Amino acid sequence: MTHYDIIVIGSGMIGTAVALGFAKQGRQVMIVEHYQLDKFIANQPMDLRVSAISQASVQLLKQIGAWDTIMDMRVCPYRRLETWEFSENRLCFDSQIMGLSQLGYIIENRIIQLGLLEQFSKYENLVISCPDKLKHIEFNSSNNRVFLESGKKLIAKWVIGADGSHSLVRKLANIRIIAWDxxxxxxxxxxxxxxxxxxxxxxxxxxxxxxxxxxxxxxxxxxxxxxxxxxxxxxxxxxxxxxxxxxxxxxxxxxxxxxxxxxxxxxxxRSHARKYLNKRCVLVGDAAHTIHPLAGQGVNMGFKDVSSLLKISDKVKIDEVLFSQYEEQRRFDNLLMQNGLELLYQGFGNDILPLKIARNAMIKFIDSSKIIKKRALRYALGL
The missing domain is CATH 3.30.9.10 (D-Amino Acid Oxidase, subunit A, domain 2)
Structure with a gap:
């Protein structure tokens, strides 16, 4: 059996980012993905799945060497953000308030994945098994045995579940979730x-x-x-x-x-794993948490997971204590974001007149306060 420090299941945006980051640290990494992406062609139609990428996510993509490749394909920077219920009462954000040239970028998910995947060839210690799928994990105290549908049998010190909201890693590791439709x-x-x-x-x-x-x-x-x-x-x-x-x-x-x-x-x-770590398996991105997409924060939360993992694991030996620190940091922050968006969703989804008056008064108040707007932007952009 081939041995790896890390096996990442799922090569979406979050999976490819975490695999690339760990490879850059010098660790032996394999990533497993069942779907092979087509190469980028400039005149091909836009994909349906797009994401609003925050400044913090841009910094991570720069750190792991993928940002320039992504920029060479196609991205759309945006400078202003507006939200309203009644057109005469709008909450407006502008990048100038933060001294930035843009608030973020709207990018097709596939473009981000391709930009990350193109960096893989730089690392001999990073291997991808594609097309392939996870079949089973045999759990042990010092490592996990990973069995793939291709017939490959592997040994990993740690398995990273980046396989989405219906995560098989999460299921096999017996990690329960709290979820509602x-x-x-x-x-x-x-x-x-x-x-x-x-x-x-x-x-x-x-x-x-x-x-x-x-x-x-x-x-x-x-x-x-x-x-x-x-x-x-x-x-x-x-x-x-x-x-x-x-x-x-x-x-x-x-x-x-x-x-x-x-x-x-x-x-x-909406879903949230009760824990992010169990049986030498660690959850990131949608495998750990999903939210209502109304504020476009889902992928940015996932990239924050990756940033946290890479920061606390840099130049140190990976162990359970380290991953427990990651879980403590990210689970609280992700829950905070989930609850904030839940409040926003419920608050604007109600036609009760006093509530409509209150929420529009709040919009007017926030829009008039430069201090509050700067603090809100700083949190949303991850600055």
Whole structure:
């Protein structure tokens, strides 16, 4: 059997980042992934899955050497962020308040993965098994035996579960989760816009769920429509012309004319692992926590997991005490973010008049306070 210090299950954005980071530390690393990505072609259609990448996530991607490669493909920086329930009462953030040239970047998830994967060839101590899947883990006190569907039998001192919200690593390690369904779906729509709006991302709230605009390269954007499962399925079943008419009716008029290019939907679930460490298995990203995507913080929380792991493990021997420190640091912060977004979701999803008055008064107050806005941005951007 081949021995590794770390075996990472899952090569999404978080899995590839943590594998690359541990390899950069000089550890023997294998990453296992069942899906092989196609190479980047400049004129290929935009992917449906995109993420708003914070400044802290950018710093991590720079640290592990992937950022320049990502920038050479396609990214869309944004300078302004606006949110509102009533158009005359908006909460506006601008990068200038923080002395930054941009607040963050909107990037297709696949672009981030490809940028990370391209760095793998620099490290002889980093191996990828793809296409392949985890089959079973045999747990021992000093290491774990990992069995893959390809027939490979491996030994790892530690297994990192970066295999998403339905994590097999989490299941095999007998780590339970607390979870509930929001009974809400999210429709992602890639569009071509008539107007150029590429320096701003915005979100406005309705009683049935938020509507969001995420700028992409050129005159392209990702629209996100949150609503009941039945309503989203109805929208998804429409042809492009019908859906375009619905968007024009239910999205702000400043969107301008659009052309629908692609669409897809998924259900929304909040979950949190009761612990991040058990049986020499460690959870990161969606395997450990999922949140409502209304604030775009899910992937940034995952990258914070990676940053924490790499920081506390740098130039030291990895042991259970170290991973317990990671669990203590990140579980509290992730729970704080989850609860904050839950408050936001519940607060804006209610039509009770006193609550509507209170939340809009809060928007007006926050927008008038430079100090509060700077503190909120500092936390959201990870600065």
């Amino acid at each position: 929001y009974r809400q779906y999210c429709l992602c729509i890639n569009v071509k816009t008539e107007l150029s709006q590429q320096d701003i991302t915005w979100q406005y709230f309705t009683s049935s769920g938020p509507r969001s605009f995420l700028p992409l390269c050129g005159n392209h954007a990702s629209l996100v429509w949150y609503d009941s499962p039945n309503r989203i399925k109805e929208l998804f079943s429409m042809n492009s012309k019908q859906l375009c008419l619905e968007i024009m009716e239910h999205f702000p008029k400043n969107l301008g004319k659009i052309q629908v290019l692609e669409k897809g939907f998924f259900s929304l679930l």
